[in-house]
Amino acid sequence: MSDHQPEKNDTESALKRQLRTIIFGTDTPAGKYFDIALMVCIVMSVALVFIDTVEVFHRDYGHIIRILEWVFTIIFTIEYAARIYCATQPLLYARSFYGVVDLLSVLPSYLALFLPGANFTLVIRILRLFRIFRVLKLLRYLSEGNLLLRAMLQSSRKVFLFFFSVSLIIMVLSAVMYVVEGPENGFSSIPKSVYWTIVTITTVGYGDITPKTELGQAIAAFTMLLGYSIIAIPTGILSAEISQEVGRHRDLRECNQCHKMGHDLEAAFCSRCGCELDRLEPPKPKS
Numbered sequence: 001m002s003d004h005q006p007e008k009n010d011t012e013s014a015l016k017r018q019l020r021t022i023i024f025g026t027d028t029p030a031g032k033y034f035d036i037a038l039m040v041c042i043v044m045s046v047a048l049v050f051i052d053t054v055e056v057f058h059r060d061y062g063h064i065i066r067i068l069e070w071v072f073t074i075i076f077t078i079e080y081a082a083r084i085y086c087a088t089q090p091l092l093y094a095r096s097f098y099g100v101v102d103l104l105s106v107l108p109s110y111l112a113l114f115l116p117g118a119n120f121t122l123v124i125r126i127l128r129l130f131r132i133f134r135v136l137k138l139l140r141y142l143s144e145g146n147l148l149l150r151a152m153l154q155s156s157r158k159v160f161l162f163f164f165s166v167s168l169i170i171m172v173l174s175a176v177m178y179v180v181e182g183p184e185n186g187f188s189s190i191p192k193s194v195y196w197t198i199v200t201i202t203t204v205g206y207g208d209i210t211p212k213t214e215l216g217q218a219i220a221a222f223t224m225l226l227g228y229s230i231i232a233i234p235t236g237i238l239s240a241e242i243s244q245e246v247g248r249h250r251d252l253r254e255c256n257q258c259h260k261m262g263h264d265l266e267a268a269f270c271s272r273c274g275c276e277l278d279r280l281e282p283p284k285p286k287s
Contacts, residue, residue, distance in 0.1 A: 019086035023079075038079065045072040073109040080106060151241040158237050166201075166230060173197045173223055177216060185212045201227040 022030045051057045052065050080102045087093040094103070174193035181187040186209040187196065196209045200223045211217050254260070257275035269276055 016086045019082055020088070023083055023086060041072055041075055045069070045076075048072070069109060073106055076102070076106045148242065151238060151244075154244075155237050155241040159234055162233055162237065169226070170194060170197045170201065173201075173219065177211065177219060180213060180219065181211050181216045185216070186210070197223060200224060201230065203227075 021028055022034050024031075048065050048069055052062065052069075057065070083093060083099075083102065084090045093099045171194070174190055174197045177196065178187050178190050178193040181193075183189075187193045192209070200220060204224055211220050255270040255273065255275055258270060258273040260270055260273075
């Protein structure tokens, strides 16, 4: 009996390795197909949650949606169990961000058995969308995300000053509209006028409060045109900071083949012709 034990262990190890390659790896065809199938299931499952909130679909197709939801719940449960089984460090995976998300993505359906009608579970189900970030491997764009974050931090003071100026404009226009229109036209208080001004300056209003006097309509028209002008300012500020941030992370190496300049600091080859670039010399320590 002991002769068969090593063979059994080898079979289990081979199964774990194969599952690990398929589930956690994306370099093999099987792993890519698994990721694509998982992403499709995630999108369809979340779409069911969205559709189920529409009264017509909930009334006519609610039983079908519940059946499909349980099908996806079983699929995700099997997938989570398989990840725990084949992970090199199951506890580490279970405590990781995606491990917690994977667990939370299957809990709502089981909680609904004991807490029927618990609407908060719908919010937890949306966490399945985080799987898409893992499947798409968006972490490879982390450097671009850091560049955008640095640009936002660099422009934070300018953006704050801009929003402070816009807030003053909103306060002035709100007080003017309250005086011009008055409570009889829906502007019952200055806070109500602030709401109207913010909605008008960012969009074109919702129609629940509209000026009735000619002067008020003229002020509303000015506010709408002012809104279009204001929207472009933070965009320009952030674009300028992004451009400067990109320039800071470029070096002055020139390609010996096509003479292109402005390569990334970590680049080893020219992005235009593929020629190998000269090695970037490390900065000399200050004496």
